[in-house]
Amino acid sequence: MTEELVIIGNNFSGLGSAIACARNGCKVKIIAPKKQSILLGGLQVAPNARAALSVLGIDSHIHQKATQLAAVEIKSFDTAVNLATIPLPSEAPTYIGIAREDLYHILMDSCLTNSLIEFTDASLLAISQTEEQTNLALDNGEVVSASIVIGADGWHGKTRQFVSSGVTQQNTGYSIYRSVYPAAKLPASFSSPNTQLWLGKSCHLVTYPISNGRDVNLVFTFSDKKFPDSSIHTILSNHPILGALLNQEYSWHLSPIKKFETLFNWRRGGITLIGDAAHPMAPHLAQGAAQSFIDIACMENNLSKGQSLADAIRNMVTVRMPKAQIIARKSQISGQIFRLNGPIATARNQIIGVAGEIIINEFLQDLWLTA
Numbered sequence: 001m002t003e004e005l006v007i008i009g010n011n012f013s014g015l016g017s018a019i020a021c022a023r024n025g026c027k028v029k030i031i032a033p034k035k036q037s038i039l040l041g042g043l044q045v046a047p048n049a050r051a052a053l054s055v056l057g058i059d060s061h062i063h064q065k066a067t068q069l070a071a072v073e074i075k076s077f078d079t080a081v082n083l084a085t086i087p088l089p090s091e092a093p094t095y096i097g098i099a100r101e102d103l104y105h106i107l108m109d110s111c112l113t114n115s116l117i118e119f120t121d122a123s124l125l126a127i128s129q130t131e132e133q134t135n136l137a138l139d140n141g142e143v144v145s146a147s148i149v150i151g152a153d154g155w156h157g158k159t160r161q162f163v164s165s166g167v168t169q170q171n172t173g174y175s176i177y178r179s180v181y182p183a184a185k186l187p188a189s190f191s192s193p194n195t196q197l198w199l200g201k202s203c204h205l206v207t208y209p210i211s212n213g214r215d216v217n218l219v220f221t222f223s224d225k226k227f228p229d230s231s232i233h234t235i236l237s238n239h240p241i242l243g244a245l246l247n248q249e250y251s252w253h254l255s256p257i258k259k260f261e262t263l264f265n266w267r268r269g270g271i272t273l274i275g276d277a278a279h280p281m282a283p284h285l286a287q288g289a290a291q292s293f294i295d296i297a298c299m300e301n302n303l304s305k306g307q308s309l310a311d312a313i314r315n316m317v318t319v320r321m322p323k324a325q326i327i328a329r330k331s332q333i334s335g336q337i338f339r340l341n342g343p344i345a346t347a348r349n350q351i352i353g354v355a356g357e358i359i360i361n362e363f364l365q366d367l368w369l370t371a
């Protein structure tokens, strides 16, 4: 008998989960509002995430759109001096930069051509459960009932609130400016196929190429207190090199960084959380979406071994919850190190200059092996 499930959310976790389940013969209904806005910026896909994504059968499409990254260059934000260069794997699974929009379309196209996957263009408004099933009230007036539901509606979604009512997130006092510039409009050094991490005092900048090197993704993280006049114009105009980014017509998108409460349960009745709905995390190790892809690969692996859908999902949670919690914690600690201020920040940069290549290389290898 064909197994059926409903997935709430149609970004990376929702679409990826749908492909994984449909590849194993399950019938999937995805409930989410049809996407209208363009997804901003890029994603670094680390080797652990790259390996996980390969189970979805979309490797050749990813290869066409991605930029393989060769190294992480760590620089001083104040002096632009290179502190350390950490080589990234040259053999598969490699480390790539990809535009969010490109990855979204690859996943969406794979869903649209799969006859086992259907879409309902609606938002989830409310959830109720009986012993046998979950009832989902939608904003188009429909009530959809299902015995198996995956909540892939992100950290601010309804399913996370339902599974753990009262769960909170707080502002950290740090914010992020994001932008994408054509590589041709930037100093040539930004076009190298590397991730650049510029470590400053209470701030850091990450850049990497996307869209086959045509564009560069820029993410500037800063302390709201240290930069009270937080316009990107003021911040960049005080910097000898990054001031070059100002004479451009490209806009920067500002958002606060949240601190998320850890969930020690991802399930309630027939609903199971996945991706950011289950384990939102600080973005400093580029592991948020990565961990979602690993959830999905774990579920796919269970299904491909012949487990029932219910068992595959339950066993995914057992394996994945402790691992995702470790990565979320490491992401938070990395953020604290990136944000150091004053003499401690200077000492951090000196240590990275002396021993950074060995320490950070080992840290990253260990991180990607953990999950």
Ligand SMILES: Cc1cc2nc3c(=O)[nH]c(=O)nc-3n(C[C@H](O)[C@H](O)[C@H](O)COP(=O)(O)OP(=O)(O)OC[C@H]3O[C@@H](n4cnc5c(N)ncnc54)[C@H](O)[C@@H]3O)c2cc1C
Binding pocket: 008, 009, 010, 011, 012, 013, 014, 031, 032, 033, 042, 043, 044, 045, 049, 122, 123, 124, 125, 152, 153, 154, 155, 156, 157, 158, 176, 178, 219, 274, 275, 276, 277, 283, 286, 287, 288, 289, 290, 291, 292
């Ligand atoms: C600045 C920044 C940089 C990052 N960089 C990286 C990186 O380099 N690498 C990496 O791996 N991760 C990175 N991340 C993390 C990554 O963006 C997230 O982990 C990822 O987007 C989570 O995907 P998701 O599908 O789980 O959730 P979301 O992207 O939040 O998607 C949720 C979906 O649910 C839908 N939805 C919401 N509410 C409802 C509702 N009521 N009914 C129906 N549908 C609903 C939404 O429309 C959306 O489609 C970064 C994050 C930030 C903030």
